[in-house]
Amino acid sequence: MAGRRVRTPRGLSAFAVVGAAALAVVLTMAYGPIGATAAPGGAPDLASMVRAVSDPHSPLYRHFETPAQVAQYMPTGLWGSARSVPGAGAHLMHPQRIVATAAGDAKTCSDYFGQFASDTHPALPGGTTAKGQxxxxxxxxxxxxxxxxxxxxxxxxxxxxxxxxxxVAILGAYNSPTMPADAERYATDHGDAGFTDGQYTQYLMPGAWTLQDQCGVDSWAAEQTLDVEAVHALAPRASIRYVGADSCQDPDMLAALARIVGNRMADVVTASWGSPLHTAEGDEPASVIATYERLFQIAALEGITVNFAAGDCGANLPDSGCGKGLGSVRAQTTFPASDPWVTAVGGTSLAIGADGDSLWQAAWGTRAWELNGTTWKPLGWVFGGGGGASEDFAQPWYQVHQVPDALAQTLLDGQPAPSARRVVPDISLDGDPFTGMLIGQTRSDAGGPVQYGESEVGGTSLAAPLLAGLEADMAARADVWGPVREGLGFLNPALYLLAGSSYLTDVTGVVDAAGQISPPISGISTVFAAFGDDGPLTATPGYDAATGLGTPGEDFTRALDRYTER
Structure with missing residues (x-):
């Protein structure tokens, strides 16, 4: 069968066609023994099955299953009774979204990077750039x-x-009362088409909302707006299904995720929320982590791509302002992005020039100073893209040859790991709120009237839906996928095979600008935000814990052409 891909009809399982025993042989030849978790009678365990359909080198690559076929693997007790998920102490999840400023005019901010500059600000005493400035x-x-x-x-x-x-499914909590009207207005105001009939649909979970004060309903509405408008920006004809959980607590989030996966509601799922696993409230229960992971594996078996924002607090250091806000008790990664069965999306600072091209990118990490009269007051390290080695998850097979041992075998507290670990992020896109996306939303600012307005928003909450838009573009290419679209599936194994190619742009930490000055806007003081300081996470040539494999490069949406015919 050299030169041709063997396709299994959508309604017929590749595993049923091959047979359990034969499949076990195929997996063992390709990957070694499938382990003690194999099912009785030689049938492969779920993880091995997912690996087989996700690895471009596997003969079963993209032979996905239907919802009816994966129903046997679905966790029980989720649908319609979210709060029955076992494990006391389930965490509250947090949106990974940061608002930089209200939209200004040409006198206070630039339409593209470098359009306007400040040449009258004072210098920090003794401070110099690498060029001696x-x-x-x-x-x-x-x-x-x-x-x-x-x-x-x-x-x-x-x-x-x-x-x-x-x-594309967007997984969030609650619901914005002004969606999709805000997205419609935003698109048309910027010269894009709004939604056609049925292109945007909202699915809200049964039952009453809970924990509104603890979760912050308004914050989740803003998150929903950002996600919808970002996906629509890069994939303007993709259908969007927003699925809102009844709260931001794990059981409700799991119920919403189970609804998407159990019904295969989408080809791509993006989620811009997360939390450290080890907080002042206690550790995330192992049963909750296991339920998330099982749903991620089932999604991959169905051909669903799942992205999670890698976090906006770097290494979640407990002595940082954002780390304290999250209740982090030690340096650690953000979950669910740290799970090896999802694509963890980190952040960059993105400079777009007058011609629309990317001038350069840096790892997103912001150290800032506030101008107080004629003196710069240090604000310290403020925020940055999440990353680092996870103490909770072992290194997945797809990272073995790309992630340096020094990263995989060193925990974020500097201690040696007992074994090689999962390192995040996998890939990074624009996340710096000072180089963020203009977003339109109806809301009330500082107790003022409720009205529509636009503001610049960033965070890995922006990076994740931007990637989802690119993935939708990739999956829509008819000349790639043929007449039957089966989805991209779990993207990481293919992503790591692209390392070093032109499809990915390596982010090395070398940039052409030291930072940006944000002049006073809407009562916000003048701030100098330096680029590229993500605390202990450093951008270097090749894979790094600040930006992962890098950022989408030229023709990224065509990157998987080589893997579509076997």
């Missing part, structure tokens, strides 16, 4: 107002891709 250097670019959809499409080289025929 004063710190901040003169001139220093003024912060952008927020990138628009056409700028992001240009920077990420979508080249007319639209995501047509692909469905």
């Amino acid at each position: 004063g710190w901040p250097p003169v001139p220093t670019p003024l912060a952008i107002c927020g990138y628009t959809p056409d700028q992001l499409r240009s920077a990420y080289d979508t080249d007319g891709d639209s995501g047509s025929g692909v469905t």
